[in-house]
Amino acid sequence: MILIRVPFMRPDGMALFPFVLVKARQPTARIIHHEQIHLRQQIEMGLLPFYVWYITEYLVRLAQYRNHDRAYRNICFEREAYHFDEAFGYLSTRRTWAFLGFLRQK
Numbered sequence: 001m002i003l004i005r006v007p008f009m010r011p012d013g014m015a016l017f018p019f020v021l022v023k024a025r026q027p028t029a030r031i032i033h034h035e036q037i038h039l040r041q042q043i044e045m046g047l048l049p050f051y052v053w054y055i056t057e058y059l060v061r062l063a064q065y066r067n068h069d070r071a072y073r074n075i076c077f078e079r080e081a082y083h084f085d086e087a088f089g090y091l092s093t094r095r096t097w098a099f100l101g102f103l104r105q106k
């Protein structure tokens with residue numbers, strides 16, 4: 001993971017394998033772990049398929065919820081990352097393609 005600070009970006013963090021972009025000078029452990037979960041998802045899928053799926057699922061969720069925040073939070077990659085971003089040992093026990101278990105609401 002290569003951490004890069006981007007103070008002007010809108011989200012607190014963004015994963016773009018092998019980089020993690022963060023807004024804050026001192027990002028929280030939770031933000032870093034959240035983005036590390038996304039890096040693992042990107043390694044599994046490949047960066048381009050990850051983003052194609054991410055954007056496609058966002059548009060499906062937007063049609064479903066008609067609300068940007070709800071659409072974003074319900075993308076399976078985000079559901080997994082938010083669910084486990086404070087479970088700091090998660091990546092050592094996580095199964096491959098675990099995000100698929102988050103396609104349906106838990």
Ligand SMILES: [Zn+2]
Pocket residue numbers: 034038077078081
């Ligand atoms: Zn995220």
